[in-house]
Amino acid sequence: MKLISFHDLYTNSIIFCLIYSYFVNLSQARKIVLIQNAEPDEHDSSILSLTGEARSICLNELLENDKTLKPQLIYAQNPNGDVYTPLPLKTVNHIATKQNIQINDTFKERQQAKLASTIENLPDEIETVLLCWNRYQIELLVRTLGIDDPPSWNDGYDNLWIVEDDTLNDTTQNLGSCIDRVKADLMSGIPHTIKKNTFFMSVLSLFVIFYFL
Numbered sequence: 596m597k598l599i600s601f602h603d604l605y606t607n608s609i610i611f612c613l614i615y616s617y618f619v620n621l622s623q624a625r626k627i628v629l630i631q632n633a634e635p636d637e638h639d640s641s642i643l644s645l646t647g648e649a650r651s652i653c654l655n656e657l658l659e660n661d662k663t664l665k666p667q668l669i670y671a672q673n674p675n676g677d678v679y680t681p682l683p684l685k686t687v688n689h690i691a692t693k694q695n696i697q698i699n700d701t702f703k704e705r706q707q708a709k710l711a712s713t714i715e716n717l718p719d720e721i722e723t724v725l726l727c728w729n730r731y732q733i734e735l736l737v738r739t740l741g742i743d744d745p746p747s748w749n750d751g752y753d754n755l756w757i758v759e760d761d762t763l764n765d766t767t768q769n770l771g772s773c774i775d776r777v778k779a780d781l782m783s784g785i786p787h788t789i790k791k792n793t794f795f796m797s798v799l800s801l802f803v804i805f806y807f808l
Contacts, residue, residue, distance in 0.1 A: 624722075624759065624760055625714070625717070625721065625722060625723070625724065625759070626663070626664075626722060626723040626724070626757060626758070626759045627714065627723075627724050627726060627740060627757070627758040627759070628664055628666065628723065628724070628725045628726065628755065628756070628757050629725075629726045629727075629728070629733055629736070629737065629755070629756040629757075629758070630654070630686070630725070630726070630727050630754070630755055630756075630768070631683075631727070631728060631729060631730040631733060631748070631752060631754065632647075632672075632680070632682035632683040632685075632686045632727060632728070632729060632730075633646075633647035633648075633650040633651050633654075633682065633685075633686040633752060634646045634647035634650065634752055635647060635682055640680070640682075641679065641680070641681055641682070642682075642685070643682065643685055643686070645778055645781060645782070646774060646778060647682075647685075647686070647752075648777075648781060649773075649774040649775075649777035649778045649781060650686070650752065650768075650770060650774055651685065651686050651687070651688070651689045651690070652689050652777050653768075653770040653773035653774050653777055654686070654687070654689070654690055654768070654770070655689055655690045655693045655694065656770075656773055657768055657770060657773075658690065658694065663723075664723065664725075664757075665694065665723060666696060666723045666724050666725035667696065667720070667721045667722065667723060667724070668696065668697060668699065668717070668721055668724050668725070669687050669690065669691055669696050669697065669698045669699065669724075669725045669726075669727070670698075670699050670700070670702065670710060670714075670724065670725070670726045670727070671683040671684040671686070671687050671698050671699070671700045671726075671727045671728075672684070672700070672702065672703070672704050672727065672728045672729060672732075673700050673701060673702055673703045673704070674700070675703065676703040676704035676705065677704060677705070680704075680729060682729075683700075683727040683728055683729065684698065684700050684727075686727050687725065687727045690725070704728065704729060704731075704732050705732065707732065707735055707736045707738075707739040708739050710726075710736070710739070711736070711739035711740050714740070730748055733748045733756070734747070734748050737756065737758060737763065740758050741758070741761045742758060742761070742762075742763045745763055746763075746765055751767075753767045753768045753769065753770065753771075754767060754768070755767055755768045
């Protein structure tokens with residue numbers, strides 16, 4: 596019977612630990628996708644502009660075209676922070692509805708550490724998470740997610756950051772053509788609605804006139 600030497604036992608233990616660590620890290624890997632709220636209206640900063648509405652629709656198209664970005668859970672900044680801003684929530688509402696994904700909006704703008712801890716302790720089956728925040732807090736939010744020296748989040752609504760395995764991928768949504776198309780669709784619906792309402796009011800007015808004659 597061959598006896599296992601201490602050296603062999605030690606070597607096998609090291610190999611086992613490395614393999615175990617690899618699979619543990621693999622199971623805990625989670626993709627975190629970060630975007631800022633879409634463009635606000637020029638006259639009312641609590642609602643999305645036409646471009647912002649188009650972007651919120653196109654974000655869903657982005658997820659449809661790239662399944663690796665599709666989240667199982669969405670976090671949107673709570674509207675009632677230092678300044679009332681429902682824009683992050685409005686930005687992801689369309690995605691949540693179309694994809695049937697739950698939105699968690701319990702975290703306020705400065706609760707980055709609490710949010711990061713919550714994400715870290717999510718069940719393993721939650722592989723991808725989408726975060727929508729105001730642009731002023733995103734860099735700090737990324738730091739709490741383990742990125743020590745993130746780049747500057749420029750004032751670009753097209754920005755898209757992906758945090759995975761303690762690395763940050765600085766990319767873009769690249770939704771320009773989609774936004775132009777959706778904006779045209781939204782704008783074409785405005786005169787149609789007005790025309791339909793005008794026709795209805797005209798018919799109603801004629802009915803009233805003939806009724807009282």
